Amino acid sequence: MQALIAQVQGMTVLAAAIIIGLAAIGTALGFAILGGKFLEASARQPELMPQLQTKLFVIAGLLDAISMIGVGVALLYTFSNPFLAAIIAAAGK
16 A cells, blocks of 8 residues: 555656756747747838737737646645545445
């Protein structure tokens, strides 16, 4: 039973690391594309730069929120593991 619990905890840590890593990579790629498109658009039409900058910051906030949701899910699985609770409940029956 202890080996099963240890295996679930180990896989949970690995899954949390993958979730956080993919969220970081996705956010970095998203910011790179967003910044590039902002620079392209502001170079083509400099008079629209204030409006584009406002939209840039709104999208940047939403893009950053996605990675924070991933971190929240990873922390949920790390500290309140539903899989581990199910194994302990099944063992208690």
